[in-house]
Amino acid sequence: MLKEYTDGKSVEEWVRIGFETSGVQDLVSWEEFKEKGYYVIPIDPNWEKCHHGMIDYYQNPKANPVDTPSGKIEFYAQNLAKHFPCDEERPPVPHWIPYGESHQESLLHERARTYPLLIVSNHPKWGVHSQHEDITWLREIPTCKVRGPDGYQYHPAWIHPVDAAKRGIQHGDVVKIYNDRGAVLCGAYVTERIMPGAVSVDHGAKYDPIVPGKLDRGGAINAIAPRKTTSRNATGMATSGYLIEVERADLDELMRKYPEPFKRKFHPAAGTCLESFVDL
């Protein structure tokens, strides 16, 4: 399976392939890049002459129209009105609706009786999406990871003291965040920095499935995000602001039920690694 997955190539060979297609292969030699381990892309020497943003349109909208039927920035999108007149979730003028045909992720929908909290899922402070997830110096910062009683560094879920108390959750507890699409485990970070009724889990934690597609130990919160696009005619993702419920996770019970995934190797300071999933 390793061979199939890696195409029989070593890590270095894959790095080389990435390098060759990165755009910097003409600026620095492979040897030099390999020795230094990084390359800082230089700024365009003529950057001061670059036209920034939409300045041309701003200065002369008639001569520099934007790509809309009117040539202007449209508050009312004529193309949406023409091509998707019945799309209530992406109308020509964007406006708030509690829920629609694709998404029922509102406290006003009856689903909120079962899943009464809203997820806030931001870009992480301690990484770029899922990159830098294994950096030990970041993972020991309290807002980056929460160490569980099993020694595993769980991804933090910010929860307000009022919501935590209602559920018997204390700071540092391993919690299960779930909805009808699945569940992820997180470390409770009880804080006044989140509104009551909302739970904040940054996206980008490394997926560490206990039951693939159903239950994740790594805290990859996108695993329980809505599967549908923002509307049936739009390709956006709805990865924040959806309904969930939180409860204390019974780790002992989970370990009894799923012994194999919990036996997986992990580095105490860097988390899951390649060896967690494949025999090297």
Place this chain on the structure above:
Amino acid sequence: MKVVVIDISKCNGCYNCQIACKDEHCGNDWMPYAKPQPDTGQFWLKLLEEERGTVPKVRVTYTPTICMHCDDAPCIPACRLKAIYKRDDGIVIIDPEKCNGCGDCVAECPYGAIYLNEDLSVAQKCTMCAHLLDRGWKEPRCVDACPTEALKFAEEDELMGLISKAEVLHPEFKTKPRVYYIGLPGRFVAGAVYDPEEDKCLEGATAILTDSETGEKFTLKTDNYGDFWFEDMKGDHTYSLKIEKAGYSTREIKDICTRKDMNVGDVELCRVV
């Protein structure tokens, strides 16, 4: 003599200082000043995050902390091996050659700035990057890495202007730290005023906070959200709050204790009929 001056009001909590410190010292041997710091678990520069207040009146204060390089450093006499010394420039160093890792200094430092490296049998802490200063660096890595210049490092004379308005952390320890702080926040008393009948925030209401001991008064007008924030009040102190607006009945809240930052919550002000 060198000093560090840290301006809390400029710190945005980016942790560059903490990470730069680890980049300099983890796995790197800087004898005669320091043996390598272990990859995790030690914070020669530790950034503290303090959450203040309650939703929705919340602030976060970030405080970078290092060895205070005290002029009356309790760690120096605590070391039976005389391994800890103060350089002429004021920097306190634990000599890794002499130190046997007994840990006495760790317990003695009231700031918790010293860590025990059991693998190397040595006590370790911030060296102010003495190895770099000896080579001509103008400042340690943490100061160099600070993007907002919240951390400053210089000769004491050069920073006298800042030091004159600075404080030290825990002056009650009486150890004469060489690390100074500016902008350490006092306690706040905050809240919001609204008219329940009209269901709206009340702008322009007068909030008067009175020091219960001295009678000193502080006055603010609420903003367009009905909010008022009294900043930099004394800690562990009792105040009373009066809120008034023409045409409304006056409200008074007594015995507000500033042991913590206080969000007094939403204050109802009803129209006088």
